[in-house]
Amino acid sequence: MIYDIEVNNRKIKAYRGETILSALQRNGIIVPTLCFMKDLSPTGACRMCVVEVEGEKNLVTACSHTVEEWMKIYTHSLKVINTRKLIIEMLLASHPDECLYCIRNTNCELQKYTAELNVSERRFNNFSERKKNDVSGAGISYEPSKCILCGRCVRVCDEIQGVNTIDFIKRGISTIINPSFSKSISNSNCIYCGQCVRVCPTAALTGKNHIPYVLKNVHKQNTKLVAQCSPAVAISIAEEFGVKAGKDFSGQMVTALKKCGFDAVFDTSVSIDLHIYETAKIIAEKIKNNDKTTLFSSSCPAWVKYAEQSDFDLSRLSIIKSPQQIMATLIKTLYAQNVNIKPENIFSVSISPCLAKKYEAQREEHSQNIYNEVDAVLSVRELARLIKLSGIDFLKCEPAPFDEPFNIRSSASNLYAVSGGEAESILRTVIFMLTGKETKDNTYTKLRGFKDIKEISVKAGIYDINFAVVNGIKNIHKLLDEIKTCKRHYDFVEIMSCSGGCINGGGQPLKTSVEDLKLRTKIIYENDKKDVINKAHKSPFVNDFYNDTLNRLQLVTSFDELFKTSYKYKKVLN
Numbered sequence: 121m122i123y124d125i126e127v128n129n130r131k132i133k134a135y136r137g138e139t140i141l142s143a144l145q146r147n148g149i150i151v152p153t154l155c156f157m158k159d160l161s162p163t164g165a166c167r168m169c170v171v172e173v174e175g176e177k178n179l180v181t182a183c184s185h186t187v188e189e190w191m192k193i194y195t196h197s198l199k200v201i202n203t204r205k206l207i208i209e210m211l212l213a214s215h216p217d218e219c220l221y222c223i224r225n226t227n228c229e230l231q232k233y234t235a236e237l238n239v240s241e242r243r244f245n246n247f248s249e250r251k252k253n254d255v256s257g258a259g260i261s262y263e264p265s266k267c268i269l270c271g272r273c274v275r276v277c278d279e280i281q282g283v284n285t286i287d288f289i290k291r292g293i294s295t296i297i298n299p300s301f302s303k304s305i306s307n308s309n310c311i312y313c314g315q316c317v318r319v320c321p322t323a324a325l326t327g328k329n330h331i332p333y334v335l336k337n338v339h340k341q342n343t344k345l346v347a348q349c350s351p352a353v354a355i356s357i358a359e360e361f362g363v364k365a366g367k368d369f370s371g372q373m374v375t376a377l378k379k380c381g382f383d384a385v386f387d388t389s390v391s392i393d394l395h396i397y398e399t400a401k402i403i404a405e406k407i408k409n410n411d412k413t414t415l416f417s418s419s420c421p422a423w424v425k426y427a428e429q430s431d432f433d434l435s436r437l438s439i440i441k442s443p444q445q446i447m448a449t450l451i452k453t454l455y456a457q458n459v460n461i462k463p464e465n466i467f468s469v470s471i472s473p474c475l476a477k478k479y480e481a482q483r484e485e486h487s488q489n490i491y492n493e494v495d496a497v498l499s500v501r502e503l504a505r506l507i508k509l510s511g512i513d514f515l516k517c518e519p520a521p522f523d524e525p526f527n528i529r530s531s532a533s534n535l536y537a538v539s540g541g542e543a544e545s546i547l548r549t550v551i552f553m554l555t556g557k558e559t560k561d562n563t564y565t566k567l568r569g570f571k572d573i574k575e576i577s578v579k580a581g582i583y584d585i586n587f588a589v590v591n592g593i594k595n596i597h598k599l600l601d602e603i604k605t606c607k608r609h610y611d612f613v614e615i616m617s618c619s620g621g622c623i624n625g626g627g628q629p630l631k632t633s634v635e636d637l638k639l640r641t642k643i644i645y646e647n648d649k650k651d652v653i654n655k656a657h658k659s660p661f662v663n664d665f666y667n668d669t670l671n672r673l674q675l676v677t678s679f680d681e682l683f684k685t686s687y688k689y690k691k692v693l694n
């Protein structure tokens with residue numbers, strides 16, 4: 121039911137049952153919020169959204185109060201403004217005055233409201249001691265002195281991700297956000313998805329900074345600085361320079377990286393094609409042998425960490441390395457041979473939408489041989505900072521192609537950026553492997569979109585293929601329960617920890633809206649539709665690899681050594 125309410129002496133429409141905040145926002149009336157997050161339970165913790173309701177003794181929080189037909193509301197009365205100002209002043213009282221040196225300078229919600237509410241001096245002295253930072257995590261860091269205890273991170277980790285790593289601990293002015301039992305991040309069950317970092321309004325939670333490692337290796341004597349770029353980066357990097365989502369800037373990105381000092385820039389999509397091919401081989405073989413075990417994907421490192429910390433049967437995880445690690449291996453073997461340089465003299469940087477990739481690069485399986493496979497991982501946000509730091513006008517960069525030999529890919533590889541894309545691209549190649557024929561229509565819409573669980577059954581000659589997709593780590597148990605209770609069988613299950621896939625990864629631009637996600641998804645599928653090489657097994661790189669390159673590599677070491685990995689149970693308390 122719709123009715124009129126009065127706001128600031130004007131009538132606006134409101135729906136029965138909605139919150140005051142929702143009615144105000146829909147009618148274009150802006151009220152500041154800090155703890156509020158759309159679609160998550162309101163906590164009323166920060167009180168920034170207070171408004172005056174005629175007849176009510178106290179101000180009410182707009183985010184948690186339901187609108188009533190009789191209401192006359194004042195959103196910016198003197199009483200309201202002074203209260204909001206006082207809230208900001210109290211937050212600043214225990215916040216360090218370090219804006220100039222802060223990673224979120226000019227991009228911080230606390231700073232924004234301080235300016236908007238005309239807070240121009242410190243009225244209250246800092247009453248809290250500086251708290252110890254937690255920099256132990258491979259993917260994220262926490263600086264409690266900058267935390268305003270809004271609890272957004274706690275709700276995202278619990279309600280969206282279902283991981284439940286962090287919560288409020290201690291009391292009064294000692295309260296902080298922490299993993300349970302006061303554990304450090306590195307000893308907790310955090311999977312480094314980075315979704316908490318994306319919602320934090322200040323710089324309390326940040327992605328691990330790898331820019332200094334890269335800078336140390338720019339123009340360093342006897343060192344080749346090499347980058348690989350994930351397909352989910354090219355379609356969002358320009359947003360950091362003010363461009364609307366939905367455009368592919370891979371060419372400009374290559375040029376910008378060269379200007380930053382990189383000697384070679386490669387496309388991770390090339391190793392995705394190899395990943396598709398190898399995974400499809402395993403699945404096709406299983407189907408031919410009527411083997412009813414399910415293969416679970418392992419290209420999302422946050423999911424792999426989650427699986428290793430749970431009672432999941434690790435023998436069901438694919439042992440093919442992730443695309444990042446396959447490309448890194450190729451760089452330190454094939455590329456090193458090509459340019460006649462020792463692998464340890466290559467500094468290999470992965471540009472990724474994902475903070476968990478920083479963790480993956482440091483896993484002992486990938487870093488305790490003679491050399492690290494990946495030496496540093498930059499998120500989309502870090503790449504933008506590096507470009508700005510290097511004085512490059514990104515939008516004026518002339519597009520350039522990726523460097524040989526890792527520059528030719530199928531459009532199927534780019535689907536890995538979205539939820540369901542890994543399953544769809546593998547399915548295209550499995551069908552070919554089972555039937556020996558190419559299908560005319562390669563679009564599998566059942567695997568697309570933002571549903572929690574997606575599934576598809578396809579007939580390929582005499583064979584049935586059954587795939588499922590888990591969109592968001594929280595949904596894994598739904599699928600595992602379904603497999604147990606309904607005795608459902610899937611040949612392959614794709615799992616992406618971040619809802620929507622890597623286009624929504626923890627390293628993507630902070631202010632990503634649902635609209636941005638849709639536009640990023642759209643460009644991926646549009647590019648796929650236009651591309652003539654739209655299956656991994658049709659990529660010339662893949663064909664050359666199996667006809668020639670692999671033999672050369674195998675002279676030095678085995679296929680398994682190069683491209684397979686292993687997993688171990690990890691005990692964590694939570």
Ligand code: SF4
Binds near residue numbers: 284286313
């Ligand atoms: S990175 Fe992910 S799992 Fe870790 S605390 Fe943040 S939201 Fe939770």
Ligand code: SF4
Binds near residue numbers: 267268269273319325
């Ligand atoms: S870490 Fe950030 S999101 Fe979490 S409570 Fe503190 S300020 Fe809020």
Ligand code: FES
Binds near residue numbers: 154155183
């Ligand atoms: S935004 Fe409403 S109480 Fe925090």
